[in-house]
Amino acid sequence: MSEPSIVPYVKTTPKPFGVDVEWKWPGGCAVLELQCLHEDGRLMKERIFWPATVCLISGLKAGERLQVRLRPIAEDGSARDWRAGDWIEGVSSVDTEEIIEALDEEIRNSCALHGLKGGWFVDKTGKAYIHEALIGDGVVSQNYSVKLNVAGKGKPHEAGMTLGVEGEHSKVEFLADRFKVHEAASSIIENAVATSAKTKIRLGDEMKHAIIDAVRESDLFASLLAKIDAQTASVVGLQQAMHEAVNDALLNALKPGGLLYKR
Known part of the structure; x- marks a missing residue:
């Protein structure tokens, strides 16, 4: 039977860019101390509470090695001294397929692509990305409103124009009280009255x-x-x-x- 002062089972498993640390709890213990020693000498310490049985150490390079160890913490906060045999080696995965799958999943779950789940997304540069689009019979229209900095009798004037397409013919509608046609060449105006005497008109x-x-x-x-x-x-x-x-x-x-x- 294992002593209460030691963790009876500790195991490390390679993961893409990290290491999984698994353990079993000793009897009568509710808190563990986990230490992780990196290759560059950095020492990470963490308190783990019942009933967790696994911890992922992430942020590693492919094939990066480290040392991990665990010890029980008593209710009064005391703990036994570390022993040389407490260290267990861990290494991050070098499996290409696992790494590619992990990267693919991270990209799919990134914040930048969350908008695509709703059908579209606009990035920081203003570019729009559409996941799936279906365009059937559509109508594209544009209205123009031009405000002129000219006032008649103290009243500002505003002119507008709408453009559209009807069947095989183009339609231009001028929204104004009056207009005048200025052209060097002759023109044909259907169903219109123009104030220019030099413009040829076909009614x-x-x-x-x-x-x-x-x-x-x-x-x-x-x-x-x-x-x-x-x-x-x-x-x-x-x-x-x-x-x-x-x-x-x-x-x-x-x-x-x-x-x-x-x-």
Whole structure:
């Protein structure tokens, strides 16, 4: 039967970058003292309490050797003297496969990759890592809002623009009270009214009919028809009246409540 003053069983097992120390408790003992002597002369001391039976000494290099020993501590804190035969040699693992598995597990459990368990992770440099991604039918959009440092009558102005794609056609929408087109070459603008006289404009069918209706419903056009019926207007007068009728009809139609307002 083993003496109470000694640890009856102590064993070391190689581990990747460490050594496992196992033991059995002597009867009537609840505290052990563990000492570990490293190759560079460092001595580590640790108190171990019942019922632990194993301790991992980590932070070693592959194949690094050390010496370990244990002794019981009495309830009053006293302990027997160390003996030469108390030292037991331990060595860390040099098994390549074990080391690779340990490194792989450490990398998988690292804080940097915890975010991937939720699907994504952003590192300190701002790079994003996506573990698994599925992109089906998607829509990517971007809105731009530009604040100008220009004030009219003390009121700051703000302009915005949205871009998108609809089917096979591109759509550009300008969010502003008014705009002006400046181009050196001619352009084609569908369903739009521009204030630049030098810009060639091709109107859509809906806009054409709206302009025709606006001209027909104007007071000047009605009076013009009356003059034509009465044959009281000259050719020059008729041309001038027609020009005024069209301009007046367009201006009225573009005002709030007009036929062309917000088309």
